[in-house]
Amino acid sequence: MAVIMLLKQENYEEKSLRKAVEDIFSCFIDAQTPIRPGDSILLKPNLLSASSPDKRITTDPALVKSVAEAVLDRYGRPIIGDSPGLDRFASVAEKTKMNDIARQLQIPLVELTDPIPVNPGPQAKFHRIELARLALESHMIINIPKLKTHAQMLLTLGVKNLFGTVVGQQKASWHYNVGLNRDLFAELHLDIYEALHPVLTILDGIWGMEGHGPGNGTPRFFGLLGASSDTLALDFTICTLLGVNLVHFPLYRAAMRRGMNIKIEDAYFNREMPQAFSFDKVFIPNLDSLHLLPSFLDGISKRFLVSRPIQNRKLCIRCRKCETICAAKAISLDSYGKLSFDYNKCIRCFCCQEVCPNNAIEFQKGIILKILDLFKSRS
Known part of the structure; x- marks a missing residue:
């Protein structure tokens, strides 16, 4: 049975945050997997991009500090580490x-490098994945994700945050090779989780993001800290708190295919019950299928039926970050400042939207989502 701690947290004030983290450590670290003196503890926040904390794109530094202090108090050696996908470390x-x-x-802050191969296990979809050596060789991983929506995968929570242990440009390769299929991409995230199994996940949901996350959505106050040694159960709980039907969450579908039948109703909630949280009309992105027609008609499907990225020329600052990040090489910028998208190549990973510093990459809805919106407006 999964044990999940949900805490109401109004702000990032140091004293109250430190108390909340101590409560979390008492439940999941001290009582279950105590830190031994000298243990190396990788703290894995969400450091997606070079963004200030008030943008709510990355894990708040106040929470990371509180977690590091809790590790130091137990004579462990905390190391803050990540491999950002968008900007220089x-x-x-x-x-x-x-x-x-x-x-x-006075603790290390390091870029995750030195990828080494790992076999996630017998249920894995991908039997060879390369992850950062530090993530694999640390005594423990404490996962500190940010609560955000995600234009490709619906939500980015605890399990998705571990994708940051894939080193540098290998992220782009995975996006290109499997990103066209959301369910397959979710299988990859599940494989990484199975390989790493963080000892604890502490979700920063005090301030999060809704809309077209994870990089260009809208900051939103949720007032929530979530924690569990079962990251999947925590992710699914947060999903339901946000009003999302679990079957629409690709990670949930991947877990069900493996027989990981996690029932939130059977979880033990330490502290607040889920009913204590009520979030009105959270803007969750709609995910449309990328395979609406037979494979030989994929070009028609991509061009007309499914959503696609477009340029807002008024906002575009011609930084070329979208062109650089595109693993499919589907974007080019001409001398007049106009972006051209090759929608036959585009895999709809929306990394271009994530990396854009000025919200100049927007979404043009495909016919399917337009029809669904029409039905919603009439219901």
């Missing part, structure tokens, strides 16, 4: 204020 570390935390506590 030095810029990410500075802009997200993680540098400040590392300096204050």
Whole structure:
């Protein structure tokens, strides 16, 4: 039976946050997997991009600091680490204020590098994945994700956050090779989770993001900290709190295919019950299928039936980040500042939208979503 702790947390004030983290450690670390003196503990926040904390794109540094202090109090060796997919690590570390935390506590802040192969296990869809050595060789991983929506995978929570242990440009390769199929991409995330099994996940849902996340959505206050040693159960709980039907969540479908029948109603909730949280009309992105027609008609499907990225030329600053990040090489910028998209190549990973610093990549809904919106407006 999964044990899940849900806490109401109004802000990132140091004293109250530190108390909440201590409560979490008492339940999941001290009582289950105590930290031994000298243990190396990888703290894995969400450091998607070089964004200030108030943008709510990355895990708040105040929470990371509280978790690091709790590890230090138990004589462990905390290491803050991630492999950002969008910007240089030095810029990410500075802009997200993680540098400040590392300096204050005199602990390492490192970019995850040195990929080594791992076999996630007998149920794995992908039997060879390369992950950062530090993630595989640390004594424990404490996963500290951010609560955000995700234009490709619906939500990015605990399990999705571990994709950050895939090193550098290998992320783009995975996006290109399996990103066209959301269910297959969810299988990859599940394989990474099975390979790493963080000892604890603490979800930063005090402030999160709705809309077209994970990089260009709208900040939203949720007032929630969630924690569990069962990251899947925590993710599914948060999914239901946001009003999302679990069958629409690709990660849930992947878990069910493996027989991981996690029933939220059977979980034990330490502290607040789910009913204590009520979030009105959270803007969750609609996910339309990328395979609406037989494979030989994929070109028609991609061009007309499914959603696609487009340029807002008024907002575009011609930084070419979208062109650089595109694993499918489907984007080019001409000398007049116009972006061209090859929708036959485009895999709809929406990395271009994630990386855009000025919200200049927008979505043009496909026919299917337009029809669904019409039915919703009439119901």
